Amino acid sequence: MKLSPLAPASFPDLPAIDGVRLATAAAGIKYPGRADVMLAVFDKATTVAGVFTRSRCPSAPVDWCKAVLGGGRARALLVNSGNANAFTGKRGREATKISAALVADAIGCRKREVFLASTGVIGEPLDPSKFEGVVGAAAARAEPDAWLDAARAIMTTDTYPKGATHRVTVGDAAVTINGIAKGAGMIAPDMATMLAFVVTDAAIDAPVLQAMLDRGVRDSFNAITVDGDTSTSDTLLVFATGAAGETPISDSGDRRFRPLRAALDDLLRDLAHQVVRDGEGARKFVEVRVTGAASKRSARRIAMAIANSPLVKTAIAGEDANWGRIVMAVGKAGEPADRDKLAIWFGETRVAVRGERDRHYSEAEAAAHMRRREIVITVDVGAGKGRDTVWTCDLTKDYVAINGDYRS
Amino acid sequence: MKLSPLAPASFPDLPAIDGVRLATAAAGIKYPGRADVMLAVFDKATTVAGVFTRSRCPSAPVDWCKAVLGGGRARALLVNSGNANAFTGKRGREATKISAALVADAIGCRKREVFLASTGVIGEPLDPSKFEGVVGAAAARAEPDAWLDAARAIMTTDTYPKGATHRVTVGDAAVTINGIAKGAGMIAPDMATMLAFVVTDAAIDAPVLQAMLDRGVRDSFNAITVDGDTSTSDTLLVFATGAAGETPISDSGDRRFRPLRAALDDLLRDLAHQVVRDGEGARKFVEVRVTGAASKRSARRIAMAIANSPLVKTAIAGEDANWGRIVMAVGKAGEPADRDKLAIWFGETRVAVRGERDRHYSEAEAAAHMRRREIVITVDVGAGKGRDTVWTCDLTKDYVAINGDYRS
Numbered sequence: 164m165k166l167s168p169l170a171p172a173s174f175p176d177l178p179a180i181d182g183v184r185l186a187t188a189a190a191g192i193k194y195p196g197r198a199d200v201m202l203a204v205f206d207k208a209t210t211v212a213g214v215f216t217r218s219r220c221p222s223a224p225v226d227w228c229k230a231v232l233g234g235g236r237a238r239a240l241l242v243n244s245g246n247a248n249a250f251t252g253k254r255g256r257e258a259t260k261i262s263a264a265l266v267a268d269a270i271g272c273r274k275r276e277v278f279l280a281s282t283g284v285i286g287e288p289l290d291p292s293k294f295e296g297v298v299g300a301a302a303a304r305a306e307p308d309a310w311l312d313a314a315r316a317i318m319t320t321d322t323y324p325k326g327a328t329h330r331v332t333v334g335d336a337a338v339t340i341n342g343i344a345k346g347a348g349m350i351a352p353d354m355a356t357m358l359a360f361v362v363t364d365a366a367i368d369a370p371v372l373q374a375m376l377d378r379g380v381r382d383s384f385n386a387i388t389v390d391g392d393t394s395t396s397d398t399l400l401v402f403a404t405g406a407a408g409e410t411p412i413s414d415s416g417d418r419r420f421r422p423l424r425a426a427l428d429d430l431l432r433d434l435a436h437q438v439v440r441d442g443e444g445a446r447k448f449v450e451v452r453v454t455g456a457a458s459k460r461s462a463r464r465i466a467m468a469i470a471n472s473p474l475v476k477t478a479i480a481g482e483d484a485n486w487g488r489i490v491m492a493v494g495k496a497g498e499p500a501d502r503d504k505l506a507i508w509f510g511e512t513r514v515a516v517r518g519e520r521d522r523h524y525s526e527a528e529a530a531a532h533m534r535r536r537e538i539v540i541t542v543d544v545g546a547g548k549g550r551d552t553v554w555t556c557d558l559t560k561d562y563v564a565i566n567g568d569y570r571s
Numbered sequence: 572m573k574l575s576p577l578a579p580a581s582f583p584d585l586p587a588i589d590g591v592r593l594a595t596a597a598a599g600i601k602y603p604g605r606a607d608v609m610l611a612v613f614d615k616a617t618t619v620a621g622v623f624t625r626s627r628c629p630s631a632p633v634d635w636c637k638a639v640l641g642g643g644r645a646r647a648l649l650v651n652s653g654n655a656n657a658f659t660g661k662r663g664r665e666a667t668k669i670s671a672a673l674v675a676d677a678i679g680c681r682k683r684e685v686f687l688a689s690t691g692v693i694g695e696p697l698d699p700s701k702f703e704g705v706v707g708a709a710a711a712r713a714e715p716d717a718w719l720d721a722a723r724a725i726m727t728t729d730t731y732p733k734g735a736t737h738r739v740t741v742g743d744a745a746v747t748i749n750g751i752a753k754g755a756g757m758i759a760p761d762m763a764t765m766l767a768f769v770v771t772d773a774a775i776d777a778p779v780l781q782a783m784l785d786r787g788v789r790d791s792f793n794a795i796t797v798d799g800d801t802s803t804s805d806t807l808l809v810f811a812t813g814a815a816g817e818t819p820i821s822d823s824g825d826r827r828f829r830p831l832r833a834a835l836d837d838l839l840r841d842l843a844h845q846v847v848r849d850g851e852g853a854r855k856f857v858e859v860r861v862t863g864a865a866s867k868r869s870a871r872r873i874a875m876a877i878a879n880s881p882l883v884k885t886a887i888a889g890e891d892a893n894w895g896r897i898v899m900a901v902g903k904a905g906e907p908a909d910r911d912k913l914a915i916w917f918g919e920t921r922v923a924v925r926g927e928r929d930r931h932y933s934e935a936e937a938a939a940h941m942r943r944r945e946i947v948i949t950v951d952v953g954a955g956k957g958r959d960t961v962w963t964c965d966l967t968k969d970y971v972a973i974n975g976d977y978r979s
Contacts, residue, residue: 218902252927285895481975487693494626495801519660567889
């Protein structure tokens with residue numbers, strides 16, 4: 164797989180975080196000879212929050228995580244690539260129990276403190292005995308600074324590992340947040356994300372962490388789309404080890420809440436953008452801004468109608484400033500919009516205004532913007548004050564090639 | 572443009588219908604040297620019914636038709652290809668008035684008895700003076716059997732002209748129904764259709780004809796999708812000249828209503844399938860059947876989630892019996908579905924049952940079905956008794972190529 168032309172220059176330097184150790188292993192689940200298992204081991208005080216796919220057919224690990232999340236505590240995270248353990252029936256459920264038990268035995272914790280995530284092919288039984296040979300050794304050799312290896316082990320069709328890190332002062336403590344993610348296709352909003360795991364050494368109670376996360380995904384992972392398709396396995400987990408040493412944040416009114424939330428929001432947006440930049444076959448990173456909508460919610464729907472339109476996405480792939488297709492997508496969204504007040508910009512170039520072509524616009528200027536790697540489309544729909552922004556990529560022949568021959 | 576491999580063997584022989592005459596002309600709207608205008612002239616008794624795009628940004632001709640449809644009478648239909656007269660503001664509205672006046676003058680009727688449809692590029696002003704030189708002559712030379720020419724004149728990215736005809740006995744009269752359509756991309760359901768025009772010599776009052784049409788589109792044009800995108804210009808008009816000579820049907824309880832409706836339903840489905848078979852870049856015609864849903868409406872939503880999924884459509888293009896992506900699409904639909912009762916068939920081969928892979932299924936059999944031109948996907952979602960069927964095509968590199976370079 165060729166590196167996405169939209170990839171960041173390099174993987175950021177993710178520092179060690181007190182309270183978490185990481186290891187990877189090659190369990191031969193699907194890809195021979197590459198690491199396909201990632202184990203994270205957390206200290207005892209670690210709290211956890213999560214959001215998951217809204218698919219009506221969630222994978223067995225998603226069911227598992229949802230069931231144990233209520234405990235609010237995590238001691239381990241086991242992730243595998245190559246097999247999603249989705250649509251695997253009773254055997255799939257058994258596999259999650261066996262996997263959690265293996266990890267619990269290896270590190271000495273309860274099963275319900277073990278979180279699981281799987282990504283890869285749907286419908287193939289996952290053989291949990293594959294983990295037997297590797298989990299114990301992985302737990303033993305886990306180390307604090309294996310973030311790049313961890314990000315690599317969870318990749319499937321990704322062309323680069325995805326990571327982000329932030330430092331922020333929370334009260335009197337210097338706190339670190341690291342995150343890794345995977346995802347390149349089957350990416351759609353309102354369903355959490357693909358797989359993303361965030362760890363901080365901040366101390367924060369689980370319900371407060373959950374509230375922070377629920378809000379954070381709105382304008383990050385829930386505001387991106389590659390193909391409008393939704394995985395059965397989307398999982399975003401945030402772990403707080405508490406090792407930075409302050410008393411835990413137990414209330415969103417705590418003065419330490421806001422700076423931590425701001426840092427988490429930034430990190431989630433960064434990771435979400437990296438997923439879009441690795442969109443299957445993507446050559447353009449596209450920001451879609453909608454203003455003048457009836458509400459933020461309405462703006463989101465219009466923006467997503469644009470971002471998910473195959474005709475808009477192929478036009479962008481063709482570097483064509485085809486604003487007629489933007490009009491089409493706005494119309495299709497079914498949201499309040501005043502056709503005769505509509506205005507559209509490509510970058511800084513206003514191409515349409517008051518419901519018709521802007522007579523003064525320069526086609527050359529618009530075309531120059533379309534040739535860029537990063538495209539900004541702005542639409543004012545003339546119906547109110549709601550605004551929102553989402554991110555997507557173009558739809559290329561490579562997307563079809565990658566997905567027309569994935570299983571074989 | 573290469574002929575779609577899914578094209579019918581030939582254009583059917585559409586007989587003359589009493590009460591309508593057709594002509595085409597080359598007005599040079601966009602395509603030099605080809606007929607891009609179609610004029611139909613109807614006898615005085617002709618009633619009309621129509622359904623239109625639900626786009627919030629409809630074209631000027633759609634607005635025009637909706638405004639004059641209430642009259643229930645039609646004397647003429649003027650259609651052009653090459654320019655959609657959509658998102659053209661005040662000038663677009665003026666263009667419809669001028670066009671209707673030109674036709675009304677040429678054939679001696681009222682403007683509000685003239686119906687208009689335009690298809691092509693969005694956002695370019697349509698110069699109605701282009702019609703001036705051609706409408707009078709076209710009206711003069713219109714003839715009853717120019718159906719193939721008419722079907723050709725309304726094409727844009729279509730690779731073949733689309734037509735269908737039915738004969739049915741209605742009361743004591745032998746009635747004919749002819750229809751033509753165009754459409755290859757920007758095709759999505761619940762928004763009427765692309766352009767389709769149907770004429771019958773049956774006699775039927777406009778409100779009864781409208782009721783018949785409203786029901787007829789449900790399982791034909793509203794049950795197809797190529798790319799999930801919705802045109803600003805979708806228009807389906809049915810004209811009944813009454814020339815077959817019976818007293819008009821004025822009530823849906825009339826014993827002649829049902830046979831006529833059945834014939835219209837068949838014809839609409841035939842035309843709708845022809846549109847899918849000409850889907851941009853399509854190589855496979857796909858029928859998606861959903862059973863066991865909570866209701867027909869729910870079954871439709873699940874079927875459409877499958878039919879619109881880029882991952883399902885690219886898998887079909889790759890001849891890959893990737894039923895995991897069907898599970899994904901069912902889950903994404905958000906409708907009631909019992910994951911652990913789900914069953915999936917490709918053709919006659921059941922590949923999944925009771926929420927997991929069917930242990931006895933033959934991959935070779937499933938693969939053989941995927942190599943066919945016509946694919947049938949059946950999904951039972953185990954939640955109730957609702958069922959529905961929709962039709963779509965695969966998503967190929969050619970779709971991207973066609974739409975990545977349309978304007979230039």
